[in-house]
Amino acid sequence: MAENFVVSARKYRPVTFETVVGQSHITTTLRNAIRTKHLAQAFLFCGPRGVGKTTTARILAKTINCQNLADDVEACGVCDSCVAFQNNASFNVHELDAASNNSVDDIRQLIDQVRYPPQTGKYKIYIIDEVHMLSTAAFNAFLKTLEEPPSYAIFILATTEKHKILPTILSRCQNFDFNRIQVRDMADHLANIAKKEGIEVEREALELIAQKADGGLRDALSMFDLNVTFSTDNVLRYHEVVDNLHILDYDYYFKITDRLLDGDLSQSFLLFNEILQKGFDGHLFVVGLLEHLRNLLVSKDPITVQLLEVSELAKSKYLEQSAKTPLPFLVSALSIGSQCDINYKAAKNQRLHVEMLLMKLSYLPNVLTINAPAGAAPQPAPADIQPTVSGGQMGAGLLPKASFTAEPPAVYEKTAPPTTSKLRSTVSIGALPVPVAPVAAAAVDETKALETPTETSAADAEFTSEELSAVWNDFVKYREFNDGSVSEQIMLNRSFTLNGTTIQLVLDNLIQENMLNEIRYELLSYLRNRLKNKKIQIVSKVMASDVKRNPYTPQERFNALVERNPNLLKLQQALGLEVDF
Ligand SMILES: [Zn+2]
Structure with a gap:
């Protein structure tokens, strides 16, 4: 099976408007335009790579030349014109990849052909891919043709970078913005292909591929092919896809979030260690964790749950974890996490940098409890959370030895903690008692x-x-x-x-x-x-500041001495002494 597997991107390239994935807002408009004969002469297709711009352009070209156009405005696929299109033998479609052919000569060659009307069919279609790559001279040469095109000529310009297109071009084209393809749509499409190819799939696996493809169907299809090639039994399993694509399993984020919510720093460290040992980059983990926290955040509100672009199974997991994660934790964790993300590249010890993040996050539940206003229901009591990190355990081998080989305090007396800790009015600085303002x-x-x-820490040592x-x-x-x-x-x-x-x-x-x-x-x-x-x-x-300043003048020095020993003042008075200026 694997040897004669045809690359899906080519084999399953959509050939009708109906089969274009995730761009129905565009295909519907185009079909209506064809039906009502209000077709523009120039189109600009904008959008990320691999979302179907060129495919849609080709379908449009084929459809408007079809000799037996069906009622649903789809090409018949069997007339001479359609067959010629399908065999890439049609003289009515001309494609130029401006990324590699961007000179004036290239565009002139194309324009020269515009002068001749089609020999068969009604329209000649010119597709210029990556049109923003055209040189200025080429652009100008093209602009003239675009201003006064012959009635049979239709131009379809495609670009991934709309902002680089000159306003003069933009204003002459009907603009279509292609979407990144939604994970769900893409996974559906892959499921269809798998069915046709007789491949058994786990839905999770397809959604993972779709997520990794980040909106680009072409990438999704090649990843799909890759995984089918690796498969020994024609089954696409989630865990194999995770390995093949070297994706960090999202289960890790669920686990680590649970540990952080428990305040269990040790287990978080071990999980992070496992992730590193699997060959994943620390920064990737931080970014992934932030994404995970963001997903938990949007799961908090039924209105924002739709922003969750994950499978149904994953969604229920998110909702479940989100329910037990306090909102303040998420907000603070996201803020602390972004700082870690921003400073990651600058950190000398990047592993430690991430571990510090985990340390802060694992302490969050505690801090949030402590700062809760009086009378508020306490969070999971910190007292229940056993301090799991002692000096010896934490990051042994990663941190300077001096810091962590120190033995933990030998004796923990289990006496009741002091109930009050009233401030004394003086604080010692070195040996000299200083009155506090x-x-x-x-x-x-x-x-x-x-x-x-709050009154929760019965187990404090x-x-x-x-x-x-x-x-x-x-x-x-x-x-x-x-x-x-x-x-x-x-x-x-x-x-x-x-x-x-x-x-x-x-x-x-x-x-x-x-x-x-x-x-x-x-x-x-x-x-x-x-x-x-x-x-x-x-x-x-x-x-x-007056306390801090060292005594300078003889009088100040004397005053300082008096402060230490008030008897000096008596001595001075008794002997009638004066400070020598
Ligand atoms: Zn046809």
Whole structure:
């Protein structure tokens, strides 16, 4: 079977308007024009490659020359003219591929023929493919003929790039825009061919081919042929097509989305690893995942479900997964995912880049719960989601050893988490206690209120400042490895204090604060995972400038000393001393 399989694109090229796939808006108009004898003399067929522009042009040429035109305005296929057309022997059709013949001479040769009326039949048809490729001189030579064509001449110009066509040409042609062919139409067409060829097919397989062809029937047909050739038993199966065309099975996206919704980072990493091992590119995976999330998003609303261009079986899967995926998750995931997509090429460690994406996404369900307004029904409780990533497991071998070989904190005391974590009014910077401006403290309170977790995390582990420091340092090293800037390192090395589960970080300026905000999410995810405590919060404040400035004048230095030891002031007064200017 495989040896004498005729290439479907040629064998099943449509020969009537009725059989043109997915362009009924055009074929109907053309048939009406022929029936009412209101045929234009020049047509412009625009549209992507492989959607039937040339085929429709040939059918039009054949139909208007048919000697026994049927009532349904289809060529009879048996008259002399039709037979000549079918054998490519008709003198009434002239085709020029402007992509390879775009000189003035080429177009002149064509125009010369226009002067002679057809010997048999009524019309001479000139089909110019890829007409935007004509040189300017050729265009101008052609324009004259197009302005005053003889009544028997019909021009059909085809192009994939309508915007490159001169307005003078556009205005002289009747324009037809060909659609990308819908997956469903294309799969139907392939199913018909398979039936005629006696090939058994899984509908899924055909839709996969149709999707991969991206609207071009010609590509779909050659992929179909390829898969039939590979088939040993004349059956086209979904999983074989996936392998033959090297397509990433969409099941992976369903699986990984499930894992992400569970907050199961480890399993997501393993799935991603499997995908890479199958030879797929990380970027392709990211783009595919975004497409998947988009499909879940449009499945949310009955109005947009029609935008889902997938098989019926896949559609039910999308609807099912979409129903259990919160909308905020999808919106945030798409936003985070697009950033990953945009920055992918620039990333030095692209695998890690994608893994960071998975890390952020796996943490989303948590964050969304935490930020839910009070009183809102809690999402799947974070407490139920066991933290599955410990320091040792995560990305072993991919990340700098220092970051991930560190042992997880040895002791997890299962005591009740602290119920309150009121801010102290002072925060230590190094050894020197610095009074905190009330304004700054208020601002901190506000931040904190925003991130206060709901009462869900019964299983949070306790940790000490030392454990926090160790994990924090791992993160600093990780950022250093992952293109973190020097100023970011300085910011991360600012001292912090721990109050309950709230980490208070004092920063030098707003620039540092912005820097922190950029990686806050990553940092928080990291700390919460490593320390197995989902209540961890980070609050930051910028030191008031008068506090930050080092004492400079003798008076300032004296004041600073007094702050450390108020007895100095008594000493000064007792001895009647003055600061020496
Ligand atoms: Zn005929």
